[in-house]
Amino acid sequence: MTVDDRRQRERTARRQLIVATARDLAEQEGWDAVTTRRLSTEIEYSQPVIYKHFTSMEDLMDAVALEGFSELAESLGAARRDGPPGDALRRVAHAFMSFAAENPALYDAMFSRTTRLRFGAPDSPAALVAGFEELRQAIVDSTTTTSPEVETLTEVIWSALHGLTTLARGGRLRLGLDRERIELLVGHFVSGRSVVIPGS
CATH class of the missing domain: 1.10.357.10 (Tetracycline Repressor, domain 2)
Structure with a gap:
């Protein structure tokens, strides 16, 4: 696997983790609980990392x-x-x-x-x-x-x-x-x- 392939796989995995975490939070607490700050806390990514995947x-x-x-x-x-x-x-x-x-x-x-x-x-x-x-x-x-x-x-x-x-x-x-x-x-x-x- 090339370096670019590995980076793309990691990027895809991070994106999927963000989506999965948002879904889990919403099912447990409702969509109002899903904020970039809360996602950042839940998955231990900084908010700028989240914004790299989702601009809004x-x-x-x-x-x-x-x-x-x-x-x-x-x-x-x-x-x-x-x-x-x-x-x-x-x-x-x-x-x-x-x-x-x-x-x-x-x-x-x-x-x-x-x-x-x-x-x-x-x-x-x-x-x-x-x-x-x-x-x-x-x-x-x-x-x-x-x-x-x-x-x-x-x-x-x-x-x-x-x-x-x-x-x-x-x-x-x-x-x-x-x-x-x-x-x-x-x-x-x-x-x-x-x-x-x-x-x-």
């Missing part, structure tokens, strides 16, 4: 969110492939809700906190596109829709899942009915009929 907290938040979207895509992909295609949307919907429940601070970084990441754009990062694509493929697998507007249907279901997640976490829905809500949502799209989108 916004940069760090974007990195956390991207990591979260990669993990979400993996989770949704594993659920989609783990059974018959006709039931893929149901499995993916449950996986989405489980991911949010198991990683509340990470989910907030991805979906609720301010970010500079561009969604639904030609230059959207691959990690953002991957999770959306897993849900889109689950819809294709589970329904008979042939609409060229399947992306719009994916956005609607994505929004519904996020809405259910957010309302449930905020105590705005009755307790213990998450599974029933997903069944009702998915049932509208996997009943064996084609989904027709107005104007398509």
Whole structure:
């Protein structure tokens, strides 16, 4: 290994440690606890070292969110492939809700906190596109829709899942009915009929 290779590996490891520490702090104490001063104390790096990797907290938040979207895509992909295609949307919907429940601070970084990441754009990062694509493929697998507007249907279901997640976490829905809500949502799209989108 060359000196440059070793330095790059060390730099990558430092960056990952900063991201992991930020995530751990946020899950334990909330995002308000994640400051450069606190990170510096936790990982024993000076603040200037942290700023070499992330010029602002916004940069760090974007990195956390991207990591979260990669993990979400993996989770949704594993659920989609783990059974018959006709039931893929149901499995993916449950996986989405489980991911949010198991990683509340990470989910907030991805979906609720301010970010500079561009969604639904030609230059959207691959990690953002991957999770959306897993849900889109689950819809294709589970329904008979042939609409060229399947992306719009994916956005609607994505929004519904996020809405259910957010309302449930905020105590705005009755307790213990998450599974029933997903069944009702998915049932509208996997009943064996084609989904027709107005104007398509």
